[in-house]
Amino acid sequence: MRKLYFIINPQAKNGQCQKLWLQIEQQLCERNVSYFAFFTKYRGNAREIAESLSKKSDGDEIIITAVGGDGTLHEVINGIVGHPNVLVAYIPGGSGNDFSRGFSVPKNPLEALDVLLRLKAKNPLAIDVGKITNQEQNQTYFINNMGVGFDALISKKANCSKVKGWLNRMSLGRLVYVYILLREMFTYECREVTLTIDGEPYQFDSTWFVTVSNQPFYGGGMKISPNASPTDGVLDVTVVHKLSKIKLLLVFITVFWGGHITFKEVRTLRGKQISIQSSQPLDCHADGEHIGQTPLKIQACKHVLPCVIRGIHSVEELKELSLSDRH
Numbered sequence: 001m002r003k004l005y006f007i008i009n010p011q012a013k014n015g016q017c018q019k020l021w022l023q024i025e026q027q028l029c030e031r032n033v034s035y036f037a038f039f040t041k042y043r044g045n046a047r048e049i050a051e052s053l054s055k056k057s058d059g060d061e062i063i064i065t066a067v068g069g070d071g072t073l074h075e076v077i078n079g080i081v082g083h084p085n086v087l088v089a090y091i092p093g094g095s096g097n098d099f100s101r102g103f104s105v106p107k108n109p110l111e112a113l114d115v116l117l118r119l120k121a122k123n124p125l126a127i128d129v130g131k132i133t134n135q136e137q138n139q140t141y142f143i144n145n146m147g148v149g150f151d152a153l154i155s156k157k158a159n160c161s162k163v164k165g166w167l168n169r170m171s172l173g174r175l176v177y178v179y180i181l182l183r184e185m186f187t188y189e190c191r192e193v194t195l196t197i198d199g200e201p202y203q204f205d206s207t208w209f210v211t212v213s214n215q216p217f218y219g220g221g222m223k224i225s226p227n228a229s230p231t232d233g234v235l236d237v238t239v240v241h242k243l244s245k246i247k248l249l250l251v252f253i254t255v256f257w258g259g260h261i262t263f264k265e266v267r268t269l270r271g272k273q274i275s276i277q278s279s280q281p282l283d284c285h286a287d288g289e290h291i292g293q294t295p296l297k298i299q300a301c302k303h304v305l306p307c308v309i310r311g312i313h314s315v316e317e318l319k320e321l322s323l324s325d326r327h
């Protein structure tokens with residue numbers, strides 16, 4: 001029997017995740033499930049806890065469930081990659097929860113728990129992750145996506161924005177990205193970016209941002225990379241460049257249903273080995289967490305993460321699902 005661990009970020013969704021955990025705990029008690037729970041105390045602590053549990057598992061199969069937002073899951077994954085006996089699960093308790101969109105995890109946390117309890121003894125689904133290596137050879141893994149440029153600036157500002165707290169109280173937390181985009185776009189300076197994808201060089205002038213995706217959704221429900229699949233061993237690249245500020249707004253609206261990829265200023269590419277360089281150092285994020293600046297190398301790691309999830313929507317299914325259908 002796999003031991004079940006929960007790592008809970010009580011601060012996710014501005015503290016609402018703590019209340020959510022009480023409901024989960026009640027369900028676990030009512031259903032007589034044995035488990036171990038750990039609360040994060042600071043940023044980075046979920047990674048430390050996950051790493052320590054993985055090392056202590058001594059090769060036994062265990063399940064580590066992140067309870068929080070995409071940032072908490074990102075940390076847990078970075079603590080367990082390299083331990084193939086450690087399975088990951090997720091209960092959405094954050095403001096964005098893009099992982100649940102892309103990986104068929106129910107939006108309702110109690111339903112997500114139900115799925116976890118039903119699948120915990122079954123075979124996991126091995127999914128891909130992306131590995132980022134910076135100039136100092138430090139490595140960070142991402143499960144949803146990473147980005148460079150304007151979107152990294154937005155996620156950095158969103159994570160420390162007071163407005164996020166106010167919006168979260170009205171259950172509108174994901175609108176923080178819209179608010180910050182509108183605030184920052186008038187002063188942002190686009191830069192020249194050079195990509196190398198599987199040995200092929202690409203040069204982009206006046207680039208707003210580059211994202212590298214393992215699954216379609218980011219930024220709280222934007223379908224930035226509609227064709228990305230987390231099981232194909234390939235990462236999907238989206239470059240937005242040479243776009244006026246007014247047209248950026250138009251492209252931004254269409255990203256919610258994936259329509260942006262039809263614009264000539266939006267280039268989509270795919271690959272397994274990607275490097276990103278820029279004329280000046282640009283901010284980078286991984287799963288919405290700020291991780292430093294360019295230059296970076298990114299590698300697709302195929303089927304390295306065993307997950308306790310129901311399954312993944314096919315690209316065709318995702319195309320049919322509108323944002324409102326899903327969340």
Ligand SMILES: Nc1ncnc2c1ncn2[C@@H]1O[C@H](COP(=O)(O)OP(=O)(O)OP(=O)(O)O)[C@@H](O)[C@H]1O
Binds near residue numbers: 010014073
């Ligand atoms: N106990 C804690 N106190 C303060 N910050 C924490 C704590 N535990 C985790 N964090 C940090 O909180 C940040 C946000 O967490 P998380 O992403 O889980 O929630 P969220 O922002 O509400 O959701 P989402 O990312 O889905 O929008 C992460 O950077 C994480 O490292």
